[in-house]
Amino acid sequence: MAFVDYYEILGINKNATEDDIKKAYRKLARKLHPDLNPNDKDANKKFQQLNEANDVLSDPEKRKKYDTYGENWQHGEEYEKARQAQGRQGFGGGQSFAGDFDGTDFSDLFGSMFGGAAGGRNAQVKFKGQDYNSELHLSLQNAYTTHSQTLSVNGRNVRITIPAGVENGQIIKLKGYGGKGMNGGPDGDLYITFNIANDARFKRSGNDLYATETINLYTAVLGGEIMIDTMNGKIKLKVKPGTQNGSKTRIKGKGFPVYKKEGEYGDLFITYQVQTPTDLTEKQKELFTQLAELSK
């Protein structure tokens, strides 16, 4: 575990008074509080470290232990006993105490800050639990329909309903699904960020969808009917005579569902790509030549 210097976290020196600690804590808490930094994982992590530092340094007993034993302060007494025992057995100093840490950046105290009840003078201070962040990957087709999914967050299964029309990068908050509150404070929230993969057929811009449709030269010149894909099946589309390559047509209501507005949809824009025939037969060449002559 990396040593967490509580004085450094609070930005104070070792001679700081109780008042200095209180002021430093208040100042940083106003900067890092989760309510002021929604969705900021870094700020949330720093806020937890800040609470931990404050919990130790604002309690004279804990602070004394921390000042004496440093990172192993919670095991200070065991360390002292071990040191004395070693002294009796004739061993010299220089052996460091190996505490039973879990390898995370937070010390064991973190568990008590955001799980059980923290003791000492801060016991009456209620804090909201840690906010959790999670990402949910969806295909464009999945985002098109309202559906339910079960997520596993910190060993807890959370069933959520994803409304149709959710946007890429959109974040939804599930209240109370975060970490446990401290000293009776409310539980944290769970923030889910939707990550919607690009689709091979459709591009999405807001509630509108864009697609390219290839039509042959004859349909482009003479007009006709083609079958095109939409998000919910194929539809018949009339192509006007004289359709130009790159021209667009709008199909109302065949775009993406509008988020949380049942029955409202964006539009589908089709760009025509006219395919010029190649490998013409002699007969076709002759007819095109005749056509060219007629157009002169």
Add this chain to the structure above:
Amino acid sequence: METQEYIPIDVFCRQHGITVSLIGSLQNFGLIEVMHIGQVDCIPVDQLGEAEKIVRLHTELDINLEGVDVITHLLEKIKEMQAEILLLKNRLAFYE
């Protein structure tokens, strides 16, 4: 027909360890909306999250009500700007 749920003020205050007079002050500042349902003062459930946030800012960070008012406005502005950035990012991705 849509139904609206409400939380009685005294329940809210008990839960958050605050006095009823604080709710009165928050209401006077226009920070929360209190409804009178029958003889009981209540907070609409859809405003509960915002009301809890305001109370936390005031009680946990010792921010006075003028400060809380400014912060909530700024947070709302940040939220709007983040939504706009997201919209622009997605629009940009369309051309990439």
